[in-house]
């Protein structure tokens with residue numbers, strides 16, 4: 001979507017928003033798939049209610065982009081613009097055992113920064129790419145931990161009230177790869193309460209998790225991590241593997257040979273290739289196990 005509205009474009013500098021025309025989402029997502037649209041980089045989060053009001057006035061649809069590591073984006077000219085938060089400096093502030101973190105902060109760097117301050121708990125998240133905001137939205141987790149367990153409060157733009165609010169942990173539910181935030185809420189900052197631990201101990205945990213990831217995931221290839229959520233009590237990857245589907249391809253979209261729940265873009269896969277592979281694998285699992293796998297990857301359709 002190309003924004004040519006001169007009145008809107010003239011308003012952006014005073015809102016602390018930068019406009020970048022025709023960005024390629026294929027270049028901004030870890031899967032390397034996606035079409036083109038305009039991007040609004042938000043440097044002053046207090047302006048978000050006004051920015052969204054201006055977009056709504058003009059019926060311009062928008063989506064929030066974090067680090068792009070859990071997204072499958074449609075090809076071609078996209079019918080929405082993308083909003084992304086700029087990373088402030090500093091992006092993490094520690095007081096006692098509470099870290100206040102900007103949503104745009106890189107999750108991995110945040111884990112290591114907190115570790116150096118003697119705050120642990122997030123070791124399992126070390127290899128999860130993307131931002132802290134994306135991790136909150138998805139309730140990212142690995143190796144028995146999930147980010148939601150450490151949330152004390154979240155400051156966010158709430159679509160329901162069109163204003164910036166702060167929610168306490170008791171007002172938010174974090175479940176397996178699911179949160180109670182509304183789809184149009186935008187996370188801005190989070191306070192995490194983290195268990196104090198000696199740095200050496202945290203580092204040991206980080207190294208163990210890194211090693212587990214390296215030995216089981218196709219890390220050098222373009223992917224969005226796990227395509228499907230695990231069904232209750234089961235493992236999507238194990239079911240796909242048992243059906244002998246590793247290596248199954250549609251165009252350049254391919255079930256990883258290394259981890260059956262990772263689908264990789266082995267060259268120039270289109271969104272249609274990847275969606276068709278996802279539908280095929282879902283149907284084969286349904287036919288064999290009677291289980292309908294739910295997407296973990298977030299699909300931005302045209």
Ligand SMILES: Cc1cc2nc3c(=O)[nH]c(=O)nc-3n(C[C@H](O)[C@H](O)[C@H](O)COP(=O)(O)OP(=O)(O)OC[C@H]3O[C@@H](n4cnc5c(N)ncnc54)[C@H](O)[C@@H]3O)c2cc1C
Pocket residue numbers: 030063064065066067068069070071085103104127128129130131132133134135136137138139140141142185186187188217219223224225226298
């Ligand atoms: C190699 C690899 C390994 C992975 N391993 C894991 C793993 O072990 N565990 C796991 O949970 N995930 C894993 N993932 C998936 C992914 O990294 C996580 O889901 C991550 O938390 C997504 O963050 P992001 O910033 O990249 O979000 P994006 O991909 O940019 O966005 C994902 C969703 O979050 C929304 N969003 C992003 N930022 C905000 C915000 N500030 N406010 C509101 N909504 C927002 C987007 O609109 C979208 O709906 C992996 C991915 C890859 C590529």
